[in-house]
């Protein structure tokens with residue numbers, strides 16, 4: 001076996017009604033709760049607001065937008081400073097969780113944001129941190145990553161161990177009201193995390209493989225159920241656990257080409273992160289087919305159980321078909337033109353994608369700028 005290291009995730013609390021437990025775990029002193037305005041309006045934050053606010057001073061920062069900007073992050077840090085926060089909690093999707101993670105780090109360490117972008121650079125202390133996901137997608141509650149949209153729509157990430165939260169709560173009741181299009185896009189994001197972790201070129205290992213496989217089994221088995229029966233709590237729980245396991249997998253075996261080509265679409269067109277992955281998924285996987293054939297063939301056995309007798313080339317092709325069909329059946333429109341992207345933007349998008357070197361190095365094979373342009377054109 002090749003030597004490897006594996007970073008575990010946060011301590012996990014799974015099940016409904018965890019707000020009082022979170023309030024007990026947090027240290028004394030003021031708490032900054034990060035969320036978005038819709039979630040606050042929907043009442044999804046109420047239990048945490050009451051439990052935490054009942055025991056200490058609580059400041060709610062609810063100005064997080066989808067694909068949060070650097071300005072929003074710095075406003076959250078300012079809110080934390082103003083209330084002298086001793087801990088940070090997020091209730092929300094990847095956007096509030098990513099803001100909370102970096103805010104907790106910047107408040108605790110005093111580091112300068114522009115000096116900690118990239119992998120393994122942030123080494124300081126952060127404030128105690130609890131994350132409560134309300135989407136089953138990013139797995140951000142499990143990962144050491146925070147993604148922030150910076151100047152010119154470029155998405156930059158801080159990827160460092162101190163960003164791994166102290167506690168994560170998996171409460172699927174919070175996801176029961178997720179609209180179908182958010183369920184679909186975030187669910188595909190989680191599936192892409194599992195697939196890209198399983199084929200991650202440099203750091204995949206037996207533990208990340210096991211997590212990715214189990215994540216795919218759960219996600220593949222539940223995505224269409226939660227689209228058709230949004231109130232199915234068992235299926236919602238499987239989605240949330242699957243997204244979490246995929247997050248643990250790609251924390252250790254990082255994502256690659258699909259994400260690298262998805263990010264420019266999110267940054268320049270403000271399309272939801274999961275949707276941008278769905279748009280590029282089949283095209284990047286087809287590009288990777290030769291290099292990743294055996295791994296795709298192994299994953300096909302989870303997604304298309306009756307393919308076992310076929311050769312690896314046929315099984316790998318079936319995996320790509322099945323993933324595309326899953327994205328289509330979940331109701332997503334899968335051409336770039338369906339989302340306001342013009343055909344002649346392909347060169348610009350390709351140029352932007354080349355900036356995602358931290359992701360491209362994990363792809364099973366090279367994606368050059370001209371490959372990327374061709375893949376955007378194919379996705380149009």
Ligand SMILES: NC(=O)c1ccc[n+]([C@@H]2O[C@H](COP(=O)([O-])OP(=O)(O)OC[C@H]3O[C@@H](n4cnc5c(N)ncnc54)[C@H](O)[C@@H]3O)[C@@H](O)[C@H]2O)c1
Pocket residue numbers: 036038039042044065066067068092093094095096098134135137138139140143144145146147174175176177178179182186189273274
């Ligand atoms: N840190 C990581 O490891 C990581 C991984 C992948 C993606 N990301 C980042 O995460 C962000 C995307 O996060 P996301 O896909 O979870 O979406 P999001 O947090 O942006 O939320 C999307 C929308 O769904 C709504 N919503 C969330 N939960 C809801 C619920 N339970 N009921 C009703 N509405 C709800 C929100 O109000 C928002 O309008 C992007 O910025 C992406 O780059 C981070």
Ligand SMILES: [Fe+2]
Pocket residue numbers: 138189190193259273277
């Ligand atoms: Fe993602």
